[in-house]
Amino acid sequence: MRECPYGDKCYRKNPIHFGEFSHVHLDAIYEKGNGSGSYDIPAKYDSEMILAQLKLLEKLFPKDGAKKEKEENVSGSKPPVTAPVNSGSSSSRPSNNNPSGSSTSRSAPPQDTSNLAKKQKMNAKNIRDYIPVVVEKGGMAKKLERAAPYNMFLTAITDSKPTHSEPLSVTFQEILDESLGEIESTVQINFMVDIGWLLGHYYFSGILDKPLLVLYGDESPEILNISKLKPQVTTVRVRMPTPFATSHSKVMFLGYTDGSMRVVISTANLYEDDWHNRTQGLWISPKLPALPENADTGAGESQTGFKQDLMLYLVEYKISQLQPWIARIRKSDFSAINVFFLGSVPGGHRESAVRGHPWGHARLGALLSKHATPIDDRIPVVCQSSSIGSLGPNVQSWIQQDFVNCLKKDSTPVGKLRQMPAFKMIYPSFGNVSGSHDGMLGGGCLPYGKNTNDKQPWLKEYLQQWKSSDRYRSRAMPHIKSYTRYNLEDQSVYWFVLTSANLSKAAWGCFNKNSNIQPCLRIANYEVGVLFLPRFLTGEDTFPLGNNRDGVPAFPLPYDVPLTPYAPDDKPFLMDYLQG
Template sequence: MQECPYAEKCYRKNPIHFKEYSHAHLDCIYAKGIAAGSNEYDIPAKYSNELINLQLKLLEKLFPKADKEDAAKATITRTTTAANPVRMEQPTSTQLASTSRAAGASKDNSNLAKKQKLNERNIRDYIPVVVEKGRMAKKLERAAPYNMFLTAITDSKPTHQEPLSITLQEILDESLGDIESSVQINFMIDIGWLLGHYYFAGILDKPLLVLYGDESPELLGIGKFKPQVTAIKVNMPTPFATSHTKMMLLGYADNSMRVVISTANLYEDDWHNRTQGLWISPRLPALPDDADTAAGESRTGFKQDLMLYLVEYKISQLQPWIARIRKSDFSAVNVFFVGSVPGGHRESAVRGHPWGCARLGSLLAKHAAPIDDRIPVVCQSSSIGSLGANVQAWIQQDFVNNLRKDSSPVGRLRQLPAFKMIYPSFGNVSRSHDGMLGGGCLPYGKNTNDKQPWLKNHLQQWKSGDRHRSQAMPHIKSYTRFNLEEQCVYWFVLTSANLSKAAWGSFNKNSNIQPCLRIANYEAGVLFLPRFVTGEETFPLGNARDGVPAFPLPYDVPLTPYGPDDTPFLMDYLQG
């Protein structure tokens, strides 16, 4: 088993990480605990007691104490392996993460240590789902007009051939263009795993700008070893704020570019057995040198909104990319950009509400077809924030109050639509491809859940049989309204934003001043509105309509409510 590159500084709490990487200091503490027959561990003072205890609990689940002899052997083996980590020259062991599976035995990669270089023949040792090169452009063409994909699931073979399944390697495929530089904006980035994909795509030496949110020690000073990589930690104004956006900007040798909006972090677990969503823009050609400054905008204003969003980072290294976007033709883009940026935001006369749920509400009020108030707002995310003491506190007052909007005439008497939330139950996770470890991407805790018992009345199971992903836990985040009787979808949002005030914003309650929407996070998503995508009032649901393909919902409908005995999956199940 490969030693974690963080070693004693590892702060990970993801169970799959501990299935794939050994940690000599943890193994030593764990082995001593087994030998002493104690339920408590003797943790040296130099470590964080709380963090180490949590990580040891994860080891207990992976290597149970029940069979003490086998567990002791396992820890000895892990410790011995960790003391003699294997190194490779191209790329190094810290540049390519092991692809050992979370639910099965770790793959022995020792034979790879003998090879100085990677080549096409052993790509499958690092990337579990490999498709034939050169075909992505045709796949994207066939995905029109939505251009929305779900990630291929390692343990669900039907998804490997599904027309709307995708791998990271396909996004980098040469058929989409000759990548000469790129930007990766994400929360969690395993730079070794990412550079492995760049290597196999033949673009390892191309300039790469990385903006990341989560602490990543291996990204500090990476430019000394990989001069083509510039890595910048996004500084946040408050301790609990998160740079949570998942976005790619791909620049091609012919000066065209492409934008990808995703829900997946850039590390292996998120592209393994988790359901993720991605929107891929058309190829965006360069405008003529003498083009007007307002040229190349889409009907949705996507170009301007994207530039305004990137400016909010206040990072000088993004300036050349903002300039490149300004000089690119975005007229083929048919979706709206919906972002969140930290701070307090008020409505302006020119742009309306700029960010968060208020921005989404403004767009719906202007462009969404009239919707019957009986049609629920359906939310789905991989985490749930602290929503308040009752459904009225934030869900109805701020969130649903914006998502219920449409272009109906002002003054019409309206009622709040129902709120439904798709979130995996304990049963959903226990039956997942990775068993209980499948819940590693669902950081909803008992403390928060206990404070909002009302939420259970709104919860729906995760089911995605039509897309072969019922056992692939959802890290995707989506929001929509659809009508089962009329078999139509009114609008759909794919975004990095979980259901939380930090992601979407909450209004101040001071009536003496203009309402201010306070947002903590950076988030990015796209809004699909039928009038701009298909020219109709709604999207077809389930089956094509008059030559327009059905909108590819990521889950099954009708929805399945929680039963009396169902409970939402809580991260505490992996820690207790």
């Protein structure tokens, strides 16, 4: 059994993880205990967290058999590839047969058909041992229907029980729910992909044998040879043009047996921690039926041009395995989609006569100029992300000159003198993180470093606390990224962006203004998001904020308003706090 890479800083409370990884510090405490909840826990540890982890060891490795079980896990033979039992993860693997086929799985004897069916039934019943929040199957279609017109969800939080039944909370299993359609094939495009964890979810959804294409950005040893063990899985690492660029998009395509498909755009990586105690956002498209064979080339487009923008984005990858899906999208009816596709792709981009600005914050600005209702300049631009890039020596250098200058745009006629709106940035403080469900380790999804922060001390005066009591997520640190403008006086939201893009030049782009020709927008990353504009969702100029308005549901902001500015003694959480 492999040693947990987090060592004695491991904060996981999921049985999957403890069935796959050993923990020297926990084993030492466990061996000295009596196995009935009485342990001598050293003062340097969080006793509550350690005790919870020891309880898992008691369940997985009862005292009499613990040593034997672990030895079997190390020396056991590979499980049958056709009979996976549990989900797994590079930071959380199953205690029995591993869907990834990892050689660290426990041994499993050959099984006949009846024994296999019996074991599958047993493990399906025990899904709660491996997935912390389980919602009864069959209800996702109705949940999605009730979420109209926004179709925007937050992930359920393991340690916040009210989120388990909140109408606009969703689990990964629900995205694959059979009520949405019978899945025949899927695509997962993401940055961090834990293939064992992902295949575990596919197993519990009954689609482990269906074709799966995975495009990933972050290297993972487990993913390299998965196709040899699971021939239905194709994995492709997205190669980036520069070392500091990131394939950061988080997109799913679900293909159904009736020829229809669905698009899901989220902020969550595909591994356990991101679906545990972190606030994540997802937009789930309606079901997109196949067009008739004789349909015109331009048929099935949405009012927002989503289909064309999505295909143009996918073409930028230059990955042949995506071609069948680009063709499928072209032959699908996207007319029910009411949001705009918002992407970033690496390279230098200039405005064109046909599409205008194609990517990044310039694309967002162009859409706002065309479609956003006029907005009073006093209304701030509110940004929120899980990391912050190097923004320059002052607020003017990029935030105002490039970013807010695009996000302030609306359909006000050109020529009117405009002011720069205020800029506000929601980012967890040290106090937010230390009080989170996972304590200081809750900041593991907030990779903002001291070196960068020290170069931009001006940022603090614009920072706002992370508070989400209305959505039961104040203690669930945000990995979600969102951008918006809203008016508290008349309780209106003018527009909202949900995206994978953090507040950084790499994600959104930076204009090269030294050029003698048309300014070029330089972007480093792949990013994907959606823009919600009222005219296309509700037919009105604004979304209601807080309460329903004339039958239109309030827009589901992920955080509390009014915002809470940093107090004088507050400081942003820095990743360096986890390393000292």
